[in-house]
Amino acid sequence: MAQRTTEIIVGLFMIAGFAALLVLALQVSGLSLKPAGDTYTVYADFNDAGNLAPRGKVSMAGVTIGRIRDITLNPETFQARVAIDIDAAYSSIPADSSAVIRTSGLLGDQYIDISVGAGTDSLSAGDDFYETQSAMNLERMITNFATGR
Amino acid sequence: MASSPYISFDNVRFSRGEHTIFEGVTLDIPSGLITAIMGPSGTGKTTLLKLIGGQLKPSSGKVTVAGHDVSTLSRKALYELREKMGMLFQSGALFTDISVFENVAFPLRVHTRLPEEMIRDIVLMKLEAVGLRGTRSMMPSELSGGMTRRVALARSIVMDPELIMYDEPFAGQDPIAMGVLVKMIRDLNSAMGLTSVLVSHDVPESLSICHFACIVSDGKIIGQGTPDELREHPSERVQQFLTGQPDGPVPFHYPAPDSASDWGLGEMSR
Amino acid sequence: MMESIARLGRNGLTAIGSLGRSGTFLWRVLVGVPNPRVGTPLLIRQLYSVGVLSLVIVVVSGLFIGMVLGLQGYTILSDFGSEQAIGQMVALTLVRELGPVVTALLFAGRAGSALTAEIGLMKATEQLSSMEMMGVDPLRRVVAPRFWAGFISLPLLAVIFSVVGIWGGMLVGVEWLGVFEGAFWSNMQSSVSFTEDVMNGVIKSVVFGFVCSWIAVFQGYDCVPTSAGISSATTKTVVYSSLAVLGLDFILTAVMFGGF
Numbered sequence: 001m002a003q004r005t006t007e008i009i010v011g012l013f014m015i016a017g018f019a020a021l022l023v024l025a026l027q028v029s030g031l032s033l034k035p036a037g038d039t040y041t042v043y044a045d046f047n048d049a050g051n052l053a054p055r056g057k058v059s060m061a062g063v064t065i066g067r068i069r070d071i072t073l074n075p076e077t078f079q080a081r082v083a084i085d086i087d088a089a090y091s092s093i094p095a096d097s098s099a100v101i102r103t104s105g106l107l108g109d110q111y112i113d114i115s116v117g118a119g120t121d122s123l124s125a126g127d128d129f130y131e132t133q134s135a136m137n138l139e140r141m142i143t144n145f146a147t148g149r
Numbered sequence: 150m151a152s153s154p155y156i157s158f159d160n161v162r163f164s165r166g167e168h169t170i171f172e173g174v175t176l177d178i179p180s181g182l183i184t185a186i187m188g189p190s191g192t193g194k195t196t197l198l199k200l201i202g203g204q205l206k207p208s209s210g211k212v213t214v215a216g217h218d219v220s221t222l223s224r225k226a227l228y229e230l231r232e233k234m235g236m237l238f239q240s241g242a243l244f245t246d247i248s249v250f251e252n253v254a255f256p257l258r259v260h261t262r263l264p265e266e267m268i269r270d271i272v273l274m275k276l277e278a279v280g281l282r283g284t285r286s287m288m289p290s291e292l293s294g295g296m297t298r299r300v301a302l303a304r305s306i307v308m309d310p311e312l313i314m315y316d317e318p319f320a321g322q323d324p325i326a327m328g329v330l331v332k333m334i335r336d337l338n339s340a341m342g343l344t345s346v347l348v349s350h351d352v353p354e355s356l357s358i359c360h361f362a363c364i365v366s367d368g369k370i371i372g373q374g375t376p377d378e379l380r381e382h383p384s385e386r387v388q389q390f391l392t393g394q395p396d397g398p399v400p401f402h403y404p405a406p407d408s409a410s411d412w413g414l415g416e417m418s419r
Numbered sequence: 420m421m422e423s424i425a426r427l428g429r430n431g432l433t434a435i436g437s438l439g440r441s442g443t444f445l446w447r448v449l450v451g452v453p454n455p456r457v458g459t460p461l462l463i464r465q466l467y468s469v470g471v472l473s474l475v476i477v478v479v480s481g482l483f484i485g486m487v488l489g490l491q492g493y494t495i496l497s498d499f500g501s502e503q504a505i506g507q508m509v510a511l512t513l514v515r516e517l518g519p520v521v522t523a524l525l526f527a528g529r530a531g532s533a534l535t536a537e538i539g540l541m542k543a544t545e546q547l548s549s550m551e552m553m554g555v556d557p558l559r560r561v562v563a564p565r566f567w568a569g570f571i572s573l574p575l576l577a578v579i580f581s582v583v584g585i586w587g588g589m590l591v592g593v594e595w596l597g598v599f600e601g602a603f604w605s606n607m608q609s610s611v612s613f614t615e616d617v618m619n620g621v622i623k624s625v626v627f628g629f630v631c632s633w634i635a636v637f638q639g640y641d642c643v644p645t646s647a648g649i650s651s652a653t654t655k656t657v658v659y660s661s662l663a664v665l666g667l668d669f670i671l672t673a674v675m676f677g678g679f
Contacts, residue, residue, distance in 0.1 A: 003460060003463075003464075006463055006464060006467045007463055009467060009471055010463050010466045010467050010470070010471060013466070013467075013470055013471045013474065013575065014466075014575065016474075016575070016579060017574070017575025017576070017578055017579055018575075020575075020578040020579045020581070020582040021578045021617075021621070023582050024514065024578060024581060024582060024613075024617045025613050025617060027604070027608075028510050028514065028581075028582075028585060028607055028608070028611050028617070029608065029611040029612055029613040029616065029617050030607075030608025030609065030611070055609070055612060056609065057605075057609050064605075104606075109606075109609065109610065111609075199548075202551070202552050204548065204551055204552070228554040228555075228556070229554065231551070231552055231553065231554040232553075232554045234552060235552075236549065236552040238545040238548065238549050239545070240544055240545050242544060242545035242546050242548065242549035243546075244546055245544070245546070255553070256553045256554075256555075259457070259553070259554075259555050259560075260554065301549075304553075308553075
């Protein structure tokens with residue numbers, strides 16, 4: 001085979017490899033090429049963060065509006081303090097909205113759903129959610145039910 | 150024997166594992182002449198060539214080629230020295246994935262930066278010298294055994310070396326191919342003044358073209374001299390090798406236990 | 420009894436000796452960078468025969484493995500009513516494990532054995548010796564391009580394998596079994612992390628590429644130059660590469676995902 005043809009085929013092979021890596025990055029892992037600057041961070045304290053994980057979904061009315069950045073323990077209240085990056089495009093979330101941990105499907109991942117409040121003020125960077133609702137814990141619910149409390 | 154030695158072996162010992170191949174070989178190979186090294190198969194004649202080319206290093210002793218002690222040369226210097234050597238391998242050792250032309254052009258492309266037309270001219274000239282200019286676009290697999298060896302010869306002389314080594318050039322060749330090779334080896338030597346070293350066990354062909362011959366057996370040189378001197382050599386082993394007697398100092402039977410013990414004849418007679 | 424202990428010791432020494440030989444061999448291959456004018460065309464030719472020619476087997480296997488994963492995943496997950504997690508399962512399995520590992524195993528069988536046989540045959544037909552006698556280092560000329568071609572090709576093939584596999588899983592899950600496509604992708608995207616999953620998979624395949632190519636070229640270069648020697652070297656390439664890949668995979672997985 002002519003050297004030139006080989007070169008072209010090998011070139012195509014390399015391009016295919018890098019294109020595949022790009023597909024893995026963008027389509028499979030959902031990596032965004034947009035700069036990370038256009039988000040703002042708010043916090044929510046939960047009594048029980050359940051199985052929430054960093055990079056988990058944060059949604060409002062079923063639409064993803066942000067991601068969980070990290071989860072730490074608040075040393076004063078012993079609550080889980082979750083930092084949430086919200087897309088800057090959604091800048092007018094009412095300040096009295098509440099953050100609820102929900103599960104997708106029966107065994108799916110847990111995510112944070114934001115229930116819209118009625119206030120006129122908006123959440124801004126660094127604010128805390130006024131009201132939160134922790135992860136539903138089946139085991140605890142059953143225990144509570146059985147002991148009649 | 151007026152010319153000075155091009156290669157000299159000074160008490161060279163070589164062993165592989167526990168097996169000693171050479172024990173104290175001392176030999177001078179004269180410059181510009183054809184030297185034949187003969188001996189029964191399995192006596193390490195090819196090893197001798199590899200010692201000259203520096204592919205193997207002697208366990209003790211010294212191999213000097215063109216004034217350089219081969220075993221002490223750096224890798225780089227050794228590769229430079231090898232550019233002055235050509236070697237014709239027993240199998241030809243052509244590169245099977247490139248054409249005859251590219252095979253012959255290979256050393257030129259690696260070692261020189263000659264323009265393409267000049268490479269073409271040199272390669273065709275060398276192929277013409279071995280009578281195979283017409284095969285330039287063939288692949289090595291399409292050549293017969295004799296032609297393969299001739300192409301390999303063209304490749305070994307393409308850099309115009311000072312020394313050329315032939316490893317069993319006549320083995321397995323038909324009479325015509327053998328005649329062609331004998332003629333080419335002789336012509337190359339006289340036309341280019343090459344120092345030639347020929348390793349072979351084909352006695353008549355080797356003696357007919359060499360100026361000087363030596364016979365190696367059991368790790369030692371058992372006889373050396375001009376072909377005429379060798380034919381008159383007093384040693385029985387030399388005579389056995391030259392005339393091809395089946396039995397003699399080199400016995401027909403490989404050492405074996407007493408035949409009586411193998412066939413149980415001793416017990417029967419008891 | 421004494422004899423078997425002696426044999427054990429002898430074999431041990433032989434093994435250590437050949438490990439040492441392969442180490443110095445690797446060192447000489449790595450430092451012997453040929454000049455680009457000569458080296459690049461050689462590398463490209465090897466990339467073609469090592470990489471491009473392995474593409475078909477990698478794509479076909481990737482497709483089928485992805486489809487099987489989709490099918491199996493669906494059967495298991497639908498019992499729990501969470502068949503939309505199929506995308507997540509297929510993608511994580513492929514990107515983290517099956518992509519690098521299966522590609523490396525296929526590579527050892529398809530390209531590694533061919534490399535060993537080719538170099539071994541060149542040794543047996545004295546082509547390597549004659550190259551040395553022409554003042555050309557066969558390590559640079561023959562071995563180095565093949566080693567680097569394997570090293571470069573394997574990660575590319577592994578990534579292609581994963582993508583084709585995920586596509587095969589989607590074909591089965593979404594097109595045939597009717598999992599909702601949006602859930603398929605969004606589940607996948609929210610659980611696959613680029614740095615932790617994709618890049619760790621790529622790192623694995625880089626390591627496998629290095630090891631498989633090393634084993635293949637060394638076995639060829641070190642083989643006994645007879646037909647029996649070449650065939651045993653080829654077998655060794657496949658066996659050693661497979662064992663090395665599986666063993667290293669466990670170690671790498673433990674380091675990357677085991678939280679050590």
